[in-house]
Amino acid sequence: MVRIRLEHIDKVFGKKGREFKALDDISFEIEDNSFFGILGASGAGKTTIMRIIAGLETPTRGAIYFNDQVAASDGKDIIPVEDRNVGMVFQNWALYPHMTNYENIAFPLKSKHWSPEDIHRRITELARVLEISETLEKRPGEISGGQQQRVALARALAKNPSLLLLDEPFSNLDANRRDDARSLVRRVQEEYGITAVIVSHDPSDIFSLARKVAVIHSGRLIQIDTPGEIYDRPRNVRVAGSLGEINLLRGSTSLDGERLVIRVADARIPVPVAASDETWDREVTVGIRPEDLATENDVTNLGGSSEMVKFGTFEVDASNYVHGSFVVSMKVGEERLNVLSRLPVSPGSRLTVYVNASKIKLFDAQSGDLIPFRVAETAQA
Numbered sequence: 604m605v606r607i608r609l610e611h612i613d614k615v616f617g618k619k620g621r622e623f624k625a626l627d628d629i630s631f632e633i634e635d636n637s638f639f640g641i642l643g644a645s646g647a648g649k650t651t652i653m654r655i656i657a658g659l660e661t662p663t664r665g666a667i668y669f670n671d672q673v674a675a676s677d678g679k680d681i682i683p684v685e686d687r688n689v690g691m692v693f694q695n696w697a698l699y700p701h702m703t704n705y706e707n708i709a710f711p712l713k714s715k716h717w718s719p720e721d722i723h724r725r726i727t728e729l730a731r732v733l734e735i736s737e738t739l740e741k742r743p744g745e746i747s748g749g750q751q752q753r754v755a756l757a758r759a760l761a762k763n764p765s766l767l768l769l770d771e772p773f774s775n776l777d778a779n780r781r782d783d784a785r786s787l788v789r790r791v792q793e794e795y796g797i798t799a800v801i802v803s804h805d806p807s808d809i810f811s812l813a814r815k816v817a818v819i820h821s822g823r824l825i826q827i828d829t830p831g832e833i834y835d836r837p838r839n840v841r842v843a844g845s846l847g848e849i850n851l852l853r854g855s856t857s858l859d860g861e862r863l864v865i866r867v868a869d870a871r872i873p874v875p876v877a878a879s880d881e882t883w884d885r886e887v888t889v890g891i892r893p894e895d896l897a898t899e900n901d902v903t904n905l906g907g908s909s910e911m912v913k914f915g916t917f918e919v920d921a922s923n924y925v926h927g928s929f930v931v932s933m934k935v936g937e938e939r940l941n942v943l944s945r946l947p948v949s950p951g952s953r954l955t956v957y958v959n960a961s962k963i964k965l966f967d968a969q970s971g972d973l974i975p976f977r978v979a980e981t982a983q984a
């Protein structure tokens with residue numbers, strides 16, 4: 604119901620002489636009726652962006668637009684917080700403990716002078732959608748974390764906001780409840796056709812909900828893309844590391860005819876590459892996610908195995924059971940390599956490892972920037 608545009612936003616906190624630039628030249632657009640994610644480590648500036656969108660914080664420089672209307676510009680708020688029609692859910696849900704859940708949800712409607720009948724109708728509908736009808740007469744302290752989160756969501760949705768802001772809304776829930784809560788939030792966003800923004804440091808929150816993601820680091824926008832693009836083509840080593848497990852290995856590359864040879868310690872990975880203008884005699888950081896590696900026991904079971912090329916035979920250090928498979932830790936020279944395996948393997952044994960060549964990520968050893976390359980389609984390694 605609303606399109607948001609941030610243009611060259613800076614936010615400086617503190618007084619002269621002790622200033623701190625929390626946001627530096629942030630620009631992006633959130634499409635109408637879309638689910639947008641902001642991903643970044645603690646202190647990156649995620650909450651500050653949310654507060655600026657909500658109108659709780661004023662940008663020091665730059666402008667923010669709601670559709671084509673300026674909401675704030677160069678240190679001045681033009682549309683005040685109460686006129687931005689924003690619903691917010693915070694990490695701690697911020698429910699009033701002395702009020703019933705019904706009164707908590709009714710609170711923003713009473714401040715807007717809704718009639719008791721309209722309030723009742725609205726809360727009944729929301730409680731049905733969010734499956735909290737049984738909890739309305741209880742207080743927040745008397746219901747589970749998952750239910751409190753739904754009450755907070757109901758309160759945020761009560762006044763039909765055009766924009767829903769979710770700031771780490773699932774961090775107080777355990778893993779099972781998180782999945783349910785994510786599905787519910789997705790359903791609500793679609794059902795009410797609302798523009799929604801979620802910020803989180805947890806890539807699984809963002810990737811399961813957002814269709815477009817901004818990655819923030821130290822107040823700067825590092826990358827903005829679809830979740831798939833960010834996962835497969837992270838702009839630099841830092842973004843790659845923030846998206847879950849990845850092996851980052853020191854290595855080098857060179858060209859041998861039409862093959863790119865990636866070296867890590869004594870191991871050589873030959874990859875047939877499509878022509879590119881890159882200079883390939885260079886030091887690199889080789890990024891490989893554990894799921895893009897397979898041991899000799901598993902390699903034949905993997906789909907697209909034509910892209911699996913031999914990495915090397917390495918000694919197993921340890922094998923730990925995590926989420927339904929074994930994480931096998933191996934030594935490649937001075938480097939450590941984690942590989943997922945369906946079966947446990949004994950420490951001390953040697954195992955041949957294969958890698959999905961098209962999923963290897965190469966980063967410049969100095970700058971950490973992604974070096975793009977494409978595996979040739981016809982040739983085989």
Ligand SMILES: Nc1ncnc2c1ncn2[C@@H]1O[C@H](COP(=O)(O)OP(=O)(O)OP(=O)(O)O)[C@@H](O)[C@H]1O
Pocket residue numbers: 616617623625643644645646647648649650651652804
């Ligand atoms: N009111 C303030 N005064 C001074 N510094 C602030 C203020 N609010 C935030 N900061 C600083 O700005 C930076 C960004 O903070 P922000 O809360 O936006 O980060 P975040 O990415 O949301 O982190 P977290 O995930 O830990 O909540 C941090 O270094 C923080 O200390």
